[in-house]
Amino acid sequence: MKRGFQVVSKYKNEDIKLPIRATKNAAGYDFFAAEDFVLPSIWKMNFIKLLWRIRKEKTLRPEDYTKAADDLRPLLVPTGIKAYMQPDEYLLLANRSSSPLKRGLILPNGVGIVDSDYYNNESNEGEIFFQLVNLGPKDYHIKKGDRLGQGIFMPYLQADGEEQPLGERTGGFGSSGR
Template sequence: MTRGFEIVSSYTDKDLRVPYRSTQQAAGYDFESAVDFTVPSIWKLNFLKVLWAIWHQETVSAAETDKAKAILKPFLIPTGIKAYMGADEVLILANRSSNPLKRGLVIPNGIGVIDADYYNNDSNEGEIFMQVLNFGLTDVLIKKGDRIGQGIFLNYLTADNEAQPRQQRKGGFGSSGR
């Protein structure tokens, strides 16, 4: 087996589908939500008030700043899926073209990067989560089975004069450093 998808153990009996290509020429494998999930709109909890105060260089309370930061913290939608691939491959997670248009959902850093060593590492089975923010005016309900993103397998290159990394992944999401 060279590359592919599996369902993580905690979702074995949850009737999930592994990612799939919707058409013969599709590059991306569609990922579905493993659960019903509500993604709150960022325009709640005085977010506009905080933006206005920052723009006008007024003092913003720590509580209001914390609220704004909490609103802009991405939400992680579970997929119940893990991916295996070759050591010189990566799985790139990308938004679906319909998400911003129809739902107001975006991936905050543009893409997600799933490294080969994320699969079945020491302290994490390697479940993939779709990271999103909701810039829409209202909360968005994602139903179990809704397509929420896509994954594309790619080969990558390394530099000739690279100092070989010695660290091995020991954790899950965001565990390879700050």
């Protein structure tokens, strides 16, 4: 097996859809939501209160920034899917082109990178999540089975003379960062 998708054990009996390509020449595999999920609008939370205080030239307290930053954090929408691939490959996660325009949903990091050693990690079995922020004026309700984004398998190259990294993946989402 070179590369592909599997359902994580948590969703084994939940009728999860494996990613698919929509057309024969599509590069990306569409990923679907594993469950219903609500993405709150940033405009009804503490973020808007911070903007109001700035506009009214009010004194800003450290807790104003903290509350606003908490509201602006992306939420992780589960797919119930893990991906296996060759050691010199990664899965590039990208937003659907219609999501910002039609739904106001963005991937705040632009793209996601799923390394080959993320598969079957101890922390979350390698489940793939899409980080999303809702810029729309209302909460956005994602239904189980809705398309979230797409994944594209990509090879990568290593630099000449690179010292081989000694670290091993020790966890799930975001665990390879130092």
